[in-house]
Amino acid sequence: MYTSRVTGLGSYVPENVVTNDDLSKIMDTNDAWIQERTGIKERRHIKKGDGNSTSIMGVKAAKIALERANLTKDDIDFIIFATLSPDMYFPGGGVRVQDMMDMNTIPALDVRNQCSGFVYAVSVADQFIKTGMYKNVLIIGSENHSGGLDMTTRGRAVSVIFGDGAGAMVLSRNEKDDGGGVLSTHLHSEGAHAKELSLEGPSTEHWVPEIIEKNDQENITYYPYMNGQFVFKNAVVRFSEVINEGLQQNNLSPSDINMLIPHQANLRISQFVQKQFRLSDDQVYNNIQRYGNTTAASIPIALTEAWEEGKIKEGDVVVLAAFGSGFTWGSAVIKW
Template identity: 70%
Template sequence: MYNSRISGLGFYVPDNIVTNNDLTKIMETTDEWIVERTGINERRHITKGEDTTTSMGVKAARVAMERAGVSATEIDFVVFATLSPDYYFPGPGVLVQRDLGLNTVGALDIRNQCSGFVYALSIADQYVRSGMYKNILVIGSEVHSQGLDMTTRGRAVSVIFGDGAGAAIVSRSTDDSKILSTHLHSEGQHAEELAVTAPGMGGRWVTDILAENNPEDVSFYPVMNGQFVFKNAVQRFSEVIMEGLKQNGLQVSDIDMLIPHQANLRISQFIQQKFGLTDDQVFNNIQKYGNTTAASIPIALTEAWEAGKIKKGDVVVLAAFGSGFTWASAIIKW
């Protein structure tokens, strides 16, 4: 058995900044209302025709590969996490293989929404541990802006989300730096509390939506029971962080950096207060980017590392909760 480590990080966000004040021009909302409920000041939206989920992932991947000192020929496998693929099928993993000019390596697509990157990281970790692969490209990338109800009707959800991508190279470890453990959970009984239910093969398909031509149909927009999601998120965040620490014989005081999924600043602040962590022990950037779902953790992790907030030997904790419900954590010795 081998150990794995994150050998390179990168991220990409579109140039187009959409502020809360920009949103007030297209829906009934205010900067104060958005900040109070989410902590978000601005987010990035793609310019249609310029960026896609795949192209952003490729741009983030190139940075991560350069930092890891890994060439295209040295990538053994691709794991791509997203809820917003370029196509209904195939998934973006194979598009990354093509666009980066990788060998005919395997490409796996992950559909675990906000928990997607930690799930993908866990898969990469296990493949490297087993000895099957040496260098795995893990990407989380999302284009939300093209699928949101950008009207007053949809404001409770649409103000939260942004576009962007993050990537990591998971490689065989040659020293004490390693992913210590990962922890994955799900609770499907609450699937519809945060979901996009159409189009879907088991319900209303594209042909049904087109035939009905109902302007009041919102089934293809995301819906969220905000208070219910918040209540479950703070509980599951706490549980899965403690699960990881306990398995590795660590205490909360051992955490050097917590990177929570950037779902809502209020959730992150709740967890920080509950665990008694300082501002230097928790990294948040939702204020700038909104909730970028599978991309949020790798973007935040990269920014924290670039800012010198993560150093060799640090205990880094990643934690996520989202649609499914799914939740996950990773404990890393940097």
């Protein structure tokens, strides 16, 4: 059985920086309130006319990852696109990337697991490579949140958290017998709490004509809903469980982790997990302060930046971990 390894990473974020002070001009909030609860100082939003979309940002990140992998578009066998904010309801972003990059008629799969989407995508790619079906898989996480947020005081609890951006990874068959690559992945879900972090409409349960007919401005279903405290309490438990699961599977201890890349949901969650595993600041990478929560894009953006900054080296043990809507959560343990 083959193993898979990371051969290329890339990321892209829009140029438009939106600070907490910027948000305070359009809703009742302030920098201190946002930083205290989330750790976020600023985020990036697509600006009308800047030529970006979920798929376009994904392509920009993918091209960087391909160049760093020393591969061309024709070397890719499979595209996996993770997002909760595709350009359109259907088709998904994967086929748009295939078209925009003028790729061969390779398969394209969309993963709709929100904040856990990228970890799920890595797991899927790893299985296809292990079986020998594909050699090089392009994995993209990309989000355009700003186009669907309630940017008023009513929506501030959710809207101040999210940002736009994309990250990409090339996962390839490991031709070396060096024990490196993706060691294991671990995925879970608990649908009983699906509505605690959700967007109910437009959907086939709350379709467009129904929303238009009701015109219910006090109970708008087409903006995201989050039960913040409930999500936080579940996140810190599931993060810890799934990280431990990966460590135990590979006979590792927390001290063996060279770099933990947690999904950038909330800096307070990351700090709680760091403290629980007694990890130093050098063992955990956070960039939510600059980008907010970019959902499926957060892990590949953070992973790319950590690698670019020289914080990840050959032979390092890198752990990816995520928790989010669904509820879904997962981890991946990688020997770099």
